[in-house]
Amino acid sequence: MNNDLKDLQKLLDKRRRLANAASIISYDLETICPKKGMSYESDTLTMLSSEMFKISSSKEFKDLIVKLYKEKDSLEYLDRVYVEKEYKDYLKEKNITPELNLKATNIYNEAFVKWIDAKNKKDFSLFAPYLKKVVDVSKELMNTRENKLSNMYDNFIDDFEEGFTTKDLDKFFADLKAGILELLARIKTSKHVIRSDFLTRFVPIYKQEEFSNYLLETNGFDFSRGAITTTEHPFTDDIGKDDVRVTTHYFTNLFISNIFSVIHEGGHAIFAQQQTDELFKHNLDNKMSMGMHESVSRFYENIIGRSKEYIHLIYPKFHELFKEELGDVSENELYEGVNLVTPSLVRTEADEVTYCIHIIIRYEIEKELINNNLDVNKVPELWNKKYQEYLGVSPKDDKEGCLQDVHWCSGFGYFPSYAIGNAYNSMYFEKMNKEIDVKKIISEGKMNEIISWLKENTFKKSNILNDKEWLKDLTGESLSASSFIKYLDVKYSDIYKI
């Protein structure tokens, strides 16, 4: 092995150990740590993060990266890929002074505190000056980049969905919006009534817990290398080697929230669990993009989880376990109920059809903030106008409007990934359907065959190629909204009989 690589590996191993400790603590904070113990435990997390930063920002580390990048053609393939990725990050970060780094961190932290306050008081004007600071410092950071892209918003996209540009996304989102709004208009004309009374019935948590385990087991989550616990806002954490944690939140009067949360997070987890030891050895685990990750979680949540075949698969267990509470709900009523389309105000509660409209609104606004100097004070007005125009609904206050998401406290470019994930998965779902009989496989519960296909096709190069390359390699096509629109159209035309 190359000696520089050996030296680098020592630093990476140390950083990884610290990252593992930090992950466990961060997970603990989100799941079990008692309220009053959080402050002390957070400081321990800060100590570990600072030890990690010391390694990454050390002269020794940086010199090795530069040196290895120069020698990259002599490295074996996976090491070269890793060095290229690390070098790209190095170029992004090399001109960030410790002062600027600290300034940004302080602005993000302050914005978070002010956001909570503004949200509680339902008053965006309290948050506006801090959002302005976040916009400014985020752009200031981008301006220091050695490998800066000329269209400012492209830099933000590059951090989440590498390879794509604002031009790509403008086209994608325009098509997506047109397609969804057209479908939505048709759905509104439907006379078909979907039964929804049972969706808010009381279901005790211990039964929901049993169902969560059943769903994860059914979908192929490996419990010997993972666990499920509860939290406030569900997430999945790839803690360390052979250890992926799924979390959920139980509502006694909204059982489907847990069901689709578990299926969604379980999707992230199954993706994480299929990464090989070889990737880990070459420091290439967890290099997939946000959009790739969301494509898998949304594939499980929507394309599989909300399909007729999957409802058919899980209905017997559902019926048996919830006999007392939901014994009168038929298989078809359950299928239709979990696919009810209702334009609404809150992104995280949106249905499969309208979800992307929430993302498009955020995309359009954040692009204005970054590229066209939109006055932050105009955000609520613009937000409300777009919600009325696209979805026909208007928030009664900023809390259920433009203050609902935490994301803008720490930067931009994250939201698009959610919608891009839907485009990715409907594109590779078309390919999957040509190669295996997905409907039959789901009906029969042979979910490992789905995993095998995803592993061989979707997952294989996700840690190696950037988004644009990966999508081309996987589907032979470029990013487009058409597969997703087609998928929605077929499914909802059937459900709503339109």
Added chain:
Amino acid sequence: MNNDLKDLQKLLDKRRRLANAASIISYDLETICPKKGMSYESDTLTMLSSEMFKISSSKEFKDLIVKLYKEKDSLEYLDRVYVEKEYKDYLKEKNITPELNLKATNIYNEAFVKWIDAKNKKDFSLFAPYLKKVVDVSKELMNTRENKLSNMYDNFIDDFEEGFTTKDLDKFFADLKAGILELLARIKTSKHVIRSDFLTRFVPIYKQEEFSNYLLETNGFDFSRGAITTTEHPFTDDIGKDDVRVTTHYFTNLFISNIFSVIHEGGHAIFAQQQTDELFKHNLDNKMSMGMHESVSRFYENIIGRSKEYIHLIYPKFHELFKEELGDVSENELYEGVNLVTPSLVRTEADEVTYCIHIIIRYEIEKELINNNLDVNKVPELWNKKYQEYLGVSPKDDKEGCLQDVHWCSGFGYFPSYAIGNAYNSMYFEKMNKEIDVKKIISEGKMNEIISWLKENTFKKSNILNDKEWLKDLTGESLSASSFIKYLDVKYSDIYKI
């Protein structure tokens, strides 16, 4: 503040942060970490432990301790106490070479692996040579001590119950044994039949979980500074500032196991939660001995938890929650059932009366191993003989005999603390009874009044004084078995009508 103390505090703060991280990880390993993820996570724990060891064994740290010990009369009281404790540990450890330290660690780890194997194969002879190594290396370690005590076993006692000697414990255990065996003989003559059929009935876990929360809440556990989760072998972990975790294990066919586990561990936790910020600031948190800790947990488990008044207090909730499974069990039947006396083979399942006999057997044997070079191969024979003689029972194999406990894989002196805890708590219970109306307080569920008393009396100096000083200060008396024997005698004479 003294400058040396400031320098020391910096090192202590760093060590404490690492210890906090290590605690969280160790807790995670025992509670949530999936099976196959344990190996990687354990290595992260080892990394953190080694960072902590680097600090404690550094020249800088040791020099500061020695220097501060010389200046101790100029320090404020709590700092002086801390320095004295740290200096004592320094004398115990200063001559241990890294080689000897490594040798001992390896022997303990090997013994643990061999113990598991021997236990599974129910064959002590497979463990015997490793037990011999543990005896030898433990004595070798003691022989390096600068402040070594002349009676070898005294050194082991000093690590757990500082201030007491083998002479003290010989007398204590002789009296304890005589008293218990006399009472046990009388109980055997009783004609009173205690109903026990319901003790092994099926009770679903979710109901047991609800009851656990109720019990902790009732006893005064502060959930804003603590949590309860599940594990294989229940323990309590004082994770960090304002963060104490209780764990339990649910058996669907042995509901009282969880009840008394939660009350016991809850006792440890309540003790830990009453430590003041001032103690924390002066590095004197968690300095109480094993025996003191056990005295509190056993006080809650037995003296409170198995009392007529406590059963009266919790019975309405018990009856309501478990109506379906245990609706036919009366308050008095529950009281008698949880106090059933049955000489048995397994320490952790023993009742309140016979429990200490299990400890006495271990004490007698380990003292022989340490002070009188007992041939390790004779342990099973001696063990079985004592069980037959004291309790009239004989293990059918070594697994339910001398291989049942893990403790001897890593040293000696731990077992006595369990029994000493019973002596402590019955001694301060006598004092408590003179000062407050304990029975009335429990019946009325005013458990905070118990906590207040314990805080003012039992807890106050537990992190400051050694065991002998603390007991004298608290009760005005020396260690004795008489209060405990008297307590058992009164309680069980009433239950068994003898």
